[in-house]
Amino acid sequence: MLLNRRHFLTSSLSVMGAATLLPLPFQLSVAKAADGFIEFTAMPASQKLYNADAPASDLWTYNGQTPGPEIRVKRGERVKVRLINNLPEPTSIHWHGIRIDNAMDGVSGLTQEPAQPGETFEYDFVVPDAGTYWFHAHHRSWNQVARGLYGALIVEENEDNFDAEHDLTLVLDDWRLTREGALDTESLGSMMDWSHGGRLGNWLTINGKSLPNFSLNANEAYRLRLINAANSRVLELDPNDFGAKILAFDGQALPEPITLSYAPLLLAPAQRVDLLVVPKAGEDFALKEMTGGDGYPFAGFKIIDKGSKLGAIPVLSSNNLPEPDVENARTVRIHMTGGAMGQMGDIVYKGEVLEGSRFRDTGQVWALNGVANLADEPLFQAKRGETIILETLNDTAFMHAMHTHGHHFRIIERVGSDVDEGKPWRDTFLVGIKQTTRVAFVADNPGKWLLHCHMLEHAAAGMNTWFEVI
Numbered sequence: 001m002l003l004n005r006r007h008f009l010t011s012s013l014s015v016m017g018a019a020t021l022l023p024l025p026f027q028l029s030v031a032k033a034a035d036g037f038i039e040f041t042a043m044p045a046s047q048k049l050y051n052a053d054a055p056a057s058d059l060w061t062y063n064g065q066t067p068g069p070e071i072r073v074k075r076g077e078r079v080k081v082r083l084i085n086n087l088p089e090p091t092s093i094h095w096h097g098i099r100i101d102n103a104m105d106g107v108s109g110l111t112q113e114p115a116q117p118g119e120t121f122e123y124d125f126v127v128p129d130a131g132t133y134w135f136h137a138h139h140r141s142w143n144q145v146a147r148g149l150y151g152a153l154i155v156e157e158n159e160d161n162f163d164a165e166h167d168l169t170l171v172l173d174d175w176r177l178t179r180e181g182a183l184d185t186e187s188l189g190s191m192m193d194w195s196h197g198g199r200l201g202n203w204l205t206i207n208g209k210s211l212p213n214f215s216l217n218a219n220e221a222y223r224l225r226l227i228n229a230a231n232s233r234v235l236e237l238d239p240n241d242f243g244a245k246i247l248a249f250d251g252q253a254l255p256e257p258i259t260l261s262y263a264p265l266l267l268a269p270a271q272r273v274d275l276l277v278v279p280k281a282g283e284d285f286a287l288k289e290m291t292g293g294d295g296y297p298f299a300g301f302k303i304i305d306k307g308s309k310l311g312a313i314p315v316l317s318s319n320n321l322p323e324p325d326v327e328n329a330r331t332v333r334i335h336m337t338g339g340a341m342g343q344m345g346d347i348v349y350k351g352e353v354l355e356g357s358r359f360r361d362t363g364q365v366w367a368l369n370g371v372a373n374l375a376d377e378p379l380f381q382a383k384r385g386e387t388i389i390l391e392t393l394n395d396t397a398f399m400h401a402m403h404t405h406g407h408h409f410r411i412i413e414r415v416g417s418d419v420d421e422g423k424p425w426r427d428t429f430l431v432g433i434k435q436t437t438r439v440a441f442v443a444d445n446p447g448k449w450l451l452h453c454h455m456l457e458h459a460a461a462g463m464n465t466w467f468e469v470i
Contacts, residue, residue: 036080037122040068040093042137042149043086050203050210054181060087060137060147066208067171067229068135068151075130075158075319081123083115087144090114093123094138094405095153096270097251097427100125102447105405108139110374110448110466129319129408130157131251132225132272134171142231142456143188146176146199148208150229155251161314162223168214169225170287170299172267174201174233195340195365197398198232198269198455204289204298213300218281219308223247225274228267232455234399234430235289236264239275242285242301248274252408252425253316262419264290268401268430270454276313281305321408321425324440329387332380336431338366338462341397347372347462364462366396366453372462379451379465382443389440390451394431400463401454403428409441428454443469 033039045064046056062068073079085091092114094106104125108114115121127133133153137144152169161167176184176199193199206212216222224244228235239246245257250272257276267273279285279301286297337345347354349364349372359365364372368379382388389412394400410423415436431437446469453463 033082037082038071038080039082039084041084041086042091047208049175049183049205050177050181057183058185059183060144060149062149062151066148070152070154070169072154072156073127074156075127078126083121083123085115085117085119088117090116090139091137091144092121092139093135095133095135097133098125099128099406099408099445102406102445106138107405107450110450114139127155129251130155131248131319132227132274133251134227134229136229142199142460145456146188146231152227154225157317159317161316162221166220166222168222170206171227171229172235173205174230175203175205176201177203191360191363194363194457194461198457200233201230206299211298213302215302215304216279217308218279218303218305219310220278221313222277223274224277225272226267227272228269230269232269232457235267236291237267238263238288238290239265241288242277244275244277246273247276247316249424250426250428253318254424266430268428268454270401270403270428278310279303322442322444324410324442325387326389326412326440329389329440331389331391334390334392335369336392336394336396336400336463337370339396339398346370349373349462363460366458366462368463368465371465373464374466378468381468381470384444384446384469386443387440388443389438391436391438392431393436394433397433399430399432400458401428401430402451403454404441404451405449406445406447407441407443407449409439411437412440413438445469
């Protein structure tokens with residue numbers, strides 16, 4: 001069985017037509033131990049990713065399932081998670097998008113030592129902001145996330161907005177499967193992936209399921225929370241295709257729902273988007289990946305007419321994020337180089353200027369300001385409360401998704417583009433080939449924070465640095 005684009009399309013259409021309708025919401029239960037901790041056991045497990053006839057894949061999971069159990073709390077509540085490592089290698093958990101205490105950020109080698117096989121690590125933090133977030137492994141992420149170590153962290157507003165039946169989390173992933181339909185683990189760590197666009201798969205799942213079909217009621221408002229958990233795939237989606245409006249980007253609510261003035265919406269690895277969907281009777285629709293323009297459906301939505309009347313659309317309250325003082329900001333410039341077909345320049349790794357075979361020997365082929373991977377000194381230091389503008393020039397042949405830990409920022413300029421003219425809040429931004437993007441944030445969270453490309457192979461191969469707030 002060859003999983004090519006044509007096969008993906010024809011399989012999607014035929015299988016979705018006969019798919020079982022899933023109830024809403026699709027949430028996995030999570031229990032607490034006697035001391036109030038949620039226990040996540042990182043462990044190998046088998047799970048089918050393709051169709052019923054395909055073999056199960058050997059995955060790494062939290063509590064035997066991927067995605068792991070969804071954590072759902074209210075804004076301002078405390079989250080306590082005990083990580084139990086039953087994997088054959090060390091691991092840690094990063095709480096993506098949470099403005100968290102630095103010691104709880106979960107970055108192996110920077111904010112904590114990883115939990116070794118057989119060890120535990122306890123995370124204990126308060127979630128200050130409502131929104132759609134997620135958690136994932138942050139030790140050898142290129143390997144562990146690709147095997148399934150991730151899940152959703154949903155922080156609800158204190159106000160009653162969308163009830164449980166109208167609030168759906170969709171964790172999207174793109175898997176690289178073998179011809180038999182099982183996870184291809186042999187290609188993990190491929191230098192071809194590391195030096196090009198990252199690990200790109202050939203099969204899409206939602207909540208770990210292949211081609212699910214959901215049921216929605218006509219004339220009722222739904223919140224669809226989309227999370228891109230892929231290692232490197234930039235998903236191309238078109239919310240306008242089914243009349244959806246944007247409620248939030250990366251967990252941060254917009255002042256009001258908006259209709260995109262462009263298509264497709266690029267959802268980079270680690271990014272999230274919340275959609276407002278009000279289905280119409282008789283208008284079933286599919287969620288499609290639009291790369292290439294034709295559209296490849298990977299989830300179906302069956303619309304049920306119960307004679308409902310549309311009520312008031314819930315209004316999301318914004319989080320209390322500090323507004324950047326752009327006029328008095330300090331600019332930090334980042335020059336991205338390296339990779340195949342790009343400008344290599346001098347790349348320094350652990351004090352060594354790489355040449356010839358040393359690129360392959362070290363696995364380092366990308367650089368930020370000429371330095372590959374974590375240097376001893378931070379990219380910059382900021383005083384607490386200082387506004388920082390990151391001006392990032394992508395001088396490579398590939399797009400990159402840059403993520404700042406511990407902070408949210410406003411996108412203030414994309415040279416040559418007006419896509420983000422509303423200056424939305426984000427925690428991960430895409431920067432196009434040869435493009436310069438400027439983002440601004442208030443460095444108000446003390447500690448050592450990672451700044452890296454969330455194409456996980458790019459981060460492992462050098463596009464990884466840190467800054468310090470003092």
